[in-house]
Amino acid sequence: MMDVVGVITAMAVEGNVFRSAWGLKAMDTGGPFRCYGDDDRILVISGSGKVRCASAAAWLLSQFPEIRDGVLLNAGIAGSGSLEIGSAHIIHQAVDTATDRRLYPDILFTHPYGEATLHTVDKPVDKRTAGMGEDDLIDMEGAAFLQAAQLWMPCHRTHLVKVISDNLAPDQVDRGDIARLMENALPAVEHIIGAVSCDREQSDMDKRMEVFTRIGERWRLTMSQRAQLHRTGRAWLLRHPDGEFPWPGDMDAPRDKQSRNQALADLIDRLWEG
């Protein structure tokens, strides 16, 4: 089972590296964003700025909810007062400069890349402002991306990779250079995808629990009875990690309220005793 990965870039020229490295094809989603993908990777071009990026994250996670168990990244270029142009950095703190709100991806893996704080601004800047450190990065999307993505996803599955494009001279960034600079983001993005595993165990448990869902439907249990059966069934499965609970074929399917209550009580006793 593969992780489903979403990548959002502001500009198409930032996303080209992923499109070409992963062989992604244009997708006709009917949505407001350009989108490229295959079975397990989806690239969205959001457009520049906080609103576009947050909207793209929300749209992507609504259209492809399986990404919520995978990884979602924002990759792109950023400015910095001092860091080397072309260097790739994983972001450990993103600050929305308009509100001073700070957001933190949960980096639970080691990596060989730089790490930095990112300040997300509303319009391009050519100098540091209060609160920005010399080694901090500046972009126009990152904090908004995290704020939106973390509404749906655990914070260890949402990450930012930024490549330094300029030393606070955004006007001098040549669009032709961006594709080349973004080549340096690809290894960091691949590293994160490899390091953040998917929730396989949860999926396995969901599958094993299906027998109790079927019993609930077949026996026409009430919602509270189904909840009771699910809780007890889950306990049985946890005590039998390698076992499947067999369909209770020896028990008659109940036909009325009284026989339903009795059948459920008998089944629950059987589950606790097993």
Place this chain on the structure above:
Amino acid sequence: MGAYSRIYIEKDAMDYPLAGAVLVNLPRAKRILIDHYKDVFNRPRQDFRAQKDAQQLILAVKRPPYLYPLSPLCETYGYERAYYTTPALNCPYDCDFCFLQGMYPSAHLVVFVNEGDFYHAVRKETTPFFLSVTYENDLMALEGLVPWTGRWLDFAKTMPHMEMEVRTRSANPGALMDRAPLPNVVLAWSLSPGSAASRYETRAPAPPERIEAARRAMEAGWRVRLCIEPVIRIPEWEEAYRGLIDTVFDTLPAERVDSAVADVFRMGRPGFDSIFKTRDDTDLFAFRPEVTGDSVTYPEHREMGDRVREMLLAHMPRERVYGGIW
């Protein structure tokens, strides 16, 4: 997976000596300055299990209160006034039964560095009282990283009317070795049968190592308490706990053990329900629950607790065996 490879540091915490002592121990860790530890510790949608595999460190300044009254469900060893304090939140071990996983949104380790504020608050207590400094952490296990245990021991010297408990699963009582034993400090080792420890206390030292650490502390003159809790309903639990207790008293002379306490596994209902729903990797919570007050426990909890305490009473007088107050 890179434990403590990243240190989040509150700006206000930077200048405290204890912060410096921690940072010296982790020179290669990435440092991230933050405004308030809760910005990281309380952020939404954290994955406690994933974090346990790569625990990170947060250095912070504790704001009041510094002392909390112990719950009436906790053993207070005869003291009418009993408190706990929280010099650190969370623990490097990963015990399945730990109540902290149902209480905190994060598994990352918070270390509070403003030790003077803690001592100032405790000094206000002028009549005899009991203080647990390890209610929400295992300070002794962290001693190589944060020298909190040694500092609390130094402080305890100045508070003879305070009985301080340092509870641990650590096998490394290094903080004790250069210090003279203190009559008002009890070192309490949590012990479980090997079969329970290997299944539910996967990162903690094996019980024989803990017993050996307790023996060394006792030999150095420290008061040692045995904590047989939580008692867990493992297969053949009675034989397993009898075996543990026999082993303990083969190593530790019963007459020199300060005290012992035994209590059965229980957990607050909201925490229990939340962990049961989210953890697929343990069967610890997969029993038919009995609700007593606000807690969930085994239906046979009374019998189990009584039996284990009887095992202790075979070695120690009743006035030194505690537990079973709930």
